[in-house]
Amino acid sequence: MRRAVIGSLAVTMIVSAAACSDTGDTGVSRKDKSIGLLLPDNATKRYEKFDRPLIGGKITSLCPDCKIAYDNADGDPARQAQQVRDMIARGVKVLILSPQDAVGIKASVQEAVDKGVKVVAYDRFAQGPVSAYISYDxxxxxxxxxxxxxxxxxxxxxxxxxxxxxxxxxxxxxxxxxxxxxxxxxxxxxxxxxxxxxxxxxxxxxxxxxxxxxxxxxxxxxxxxxxxxxxxxxxxxxxxxxxxxxxxxxxxxxxxxxxxxxxxxxxxxxxxAFKPEADAAAEIAVKLLNDEDIKDIADTVATSGSGATVPAKLLPAVSVTRDNVKDTVVKDAVYLVMQICTASYAAACAAAGIN
The missing domain is CATH 3.40.50.2300 (Response regulator)
Incomplete structure (x- = not known):
């Protein structure tokens, strides 16, 4: 599930959110309704397994004629900087960016904004003139x-x-x-x-x-x-x-x-919880694409490492121990019981009341 086809420093995948022609009834090019998503690494399993499909799915539900451009830096800040340039060249209007190096990406964020791209910092607070920040406290x-x-x-x-x-x-x-x-x-x-x-x-x-x-x-x-x-x-x-x-x-x-x-x-x-964070990022990205106010979602502010005050959505997290695995990740269907309770963990699951 985490495999990606990586070609040099180019964008690895362009996923069409809907099968449609290059222009719609409004005459607006599909290129003008393009949202980019850049994630920082493959080592953190959540990004490919949850964040990527959840964000893409939510964008598609909100904007069926949007195009989604995706790539992963695979832990390489220089690669991610190139990926930002690739996104600009491909004409994305909004870029959801989870930086591999939050300080080092600052110049790339500035370059994107100078080219008319609105940047949303996702999960990690990228420095530079971002339009919004979505993460946890x-x-x-x-x-x-x-x-x-x-x-x-x-x-x-x-x-x-x-x-x-x-x-x-x-x-x-x-x-x-x-x-x-x-x-x-x-x-x-x-x-x-x-x-x-x-x-x-x-x-x-x-x-x-x-x-x-x-x-x-x-x-x-x-x-x-x-x-x-x-x-x-x-x-x-x-x-x-x-x-x-x-x-x-x-x-x-x-x-x-x-x-x-x-x-x-x-x-x-x-x-x-991955879905609320992913949903908020997608909702803000689509609103920015349509030049709409984001205050109903970004209901607070956060200060970046460079001192900039940015509209933000900060979500609460939950501590999980053996006592509440069943009431958290199992209840939210993050994993199926059969995924957790393989043969090696069957007895431990039974002891925790997970079956």
Missing amino acids: NEKVGELQGQALLDAMGDKATPSANVVMINGDDADPNAAQFKAGAHKALDGKVKIAYEESGKWKDTVANQKVTEAIGRLGAKNIDGVYSANDGMAGGIATALKGAGINVPLTGQDADLAGIQRILAGRQSSTVYK
Whole structure:
């Protein structure tokens, strides 16, 4: 599902939202009703599995004669900058952009706006003159993660307890907000004995935690903060290899993360319902395409890293533990029970009342 055909730095796929002629009754070219979508990477599974189809589907429902241009940077900021130029050349009028490097993309955003393209920052806050920003309250997400770790540690959550922190990629402004929120919850209540960036990669996170184990000693680690589920997978492998089973956080409610929670190898994740975020992005993009007011959707404001105040939609998130998997991702049909409860996890599902 996550496979993409990538040709050089060109746009990988142009998906027609409806089969129709180049011009409609109004004489407006289909090129004038084109919306671009650029996502940052394939390592974060949610983008290809959920965000891409949800945004495309919502745009199609709102604007059947719109054309959707799509590409994924695959973790490469230079590739994404080229993709922005490709979108401009293809005549998109609105660009939904989730930046791989929020600071580095600033010049590309400016270039797009100078060419008459309206840019919507999606999930990650791109710097530059964006028209709107849609995401979650990221500092609150970090607080949820930190508090979930403390809750899982229970009586062991003392000022002398050693916690390892593996944060996201420094190029992603969300990572700094998650980190700030987590520190807000954890500082003074536990000891942050080791803290590094895992760069949103399971391999890097595995290496960092392996280093932390070597430095602190396996018996001296009481909990691990991981900024997302992808990295938590690499961390869980490192912990298991060292014979450690301590509370471990995550984020994004990845399928593998949910399974680890049920199996007792991860204590929590954060569920950010994908559809409300995707719907808001699509709705704002279509309104901007039609020169309509977006205040009914972007009902607050947010300040970017460059100091710009931008209309924003910030959604709430939910902490997920073994106790509420059934009432969150299962209830919302993010995954089918048969997807979660494979043979390896059947007993864990039964114990959690998931069947």
